[in-house]
Amino acid sequence: MKHLIRLTTIWLATFFILGTVNDRAMGYEFRVLIDAGHGGVDRGAQVSRRVFEKDVTLAIAKKIAEILSHEPSVDTVLTRLDDREVTLEARRSVMKSANADLFISLHINAGFGMTASGYEIYFSEFPDTEQKEPEAGDVIDDMLETTYINNSIRFSNIVDRELGLVFPREGRGLRGAPMAILEDAPLAAVLIELGFASNVDNRRALRDNNTQERLAGVIADSIKIYFAGAR
Numbered sequence: 001m002k003h004l005i006r007l008t009t010i011w012l013a014t015f016f017i018l019g020t021v022n023d024r025a026m027g028y029e030f031r032v033l034i035d036a037g038h039g040g041v042d043r044g045a046q047v048s049r050r051v052f053e054k055d056v057t058l059a060i061a062k063k064i065a066e067i068l069s070h071e072p073s074v075d076t077v078l079t080r081l082d083d084r085e086v087t088l089e090a091r092r093s094v095m096k097s098a099n100a101d102l103f104i105s106l107h108i109n110a111g112f113g114m115t116a117s118g119y120e121i122y123f124s125e126f127p128d129t130e131q132k133e134p135e136a137g138d139v140i141d142d143m144l145e146t147t148y149i150n151n152s153i154r155f156s157n158i159v160d161r162e163l164g165l166v167f168p169r170e171g172r173g174l175r176g177a178p179m180a181i182l183e184d185a186p187l188a189a190v191l192i193e194l195g196f197a198s199n200v201d202n203r204r205a206l207r208d209n210n211t212q213e214r215l216a217g218v219i220a221d222s223i224k225i226y227f228a229g230a231r
């Protein structure tokens with residue numbers, strides 16, 4: 001465990017240095033941070049006898065990064081590059097330090113019976129502002145948060161439409177919901193559930209390299225469309 005924590009720390013430090021050296025001076029306009037859900041001992045949902053959610057999310061994250069590497073205006077950073085555990089705190093700390101414009105967390109659903117299938121897109125809901133007394137600095141914070149949530153919804157709509165073009169009738173819609181990784185995110189942030197490990201057809205598709213390529217292609221397209229609209 002200690003070894004794992006040290007590895008993660010070294011990796012985070014390396015990321016930070018590379019991230020700094022590699023900053024906007026290098027010519028890109030936008031940075032996307034892709035978060036492959038789970039990793040290491042945290043395997044996530046079981047997709048087949050030997051394949052878990054952590055493997056599928058990493059494979060798709062890497063494919064997205066590969067596609068976007070041909071896009072000079074977009075820089076892609078991943079929260080993990082291999083099969084290792086990354087804590088929620090570590091992921092959130094990268095969200096804060098990565099200086100990214102968009103955060104996408106990739107997951108696979110499970111449950112709701114064996115017939116539930118398709119993808120879901122989550123973003124943070126608007127906070128209930130009437131509950132609290134306003135304090136100094138709150139106005140700016142609220143404005144920023146509103147911008148982040150509006151942008152999260154804009155990206156959610158794009159990725160929902162684009163996924164729907166390639167995977168028709170698979171969309172289960174956009175959901176504003178409290179998700180630990182998205183809570184108080186300091187940037188536009190969404191979580192995509194790419195399908196259901198508990199559904200036999202989804203399970204087969206998710207471990208198929210061709211489907212993974214198509215999912216990655218659609219998400220990369222959505223990122224390009226989103227950033228084109230932010231210029």
Ligand SMILES: [Zn+2]
Nearest residue numbers: 037044107108
């Ligand atoms: Zn998950």
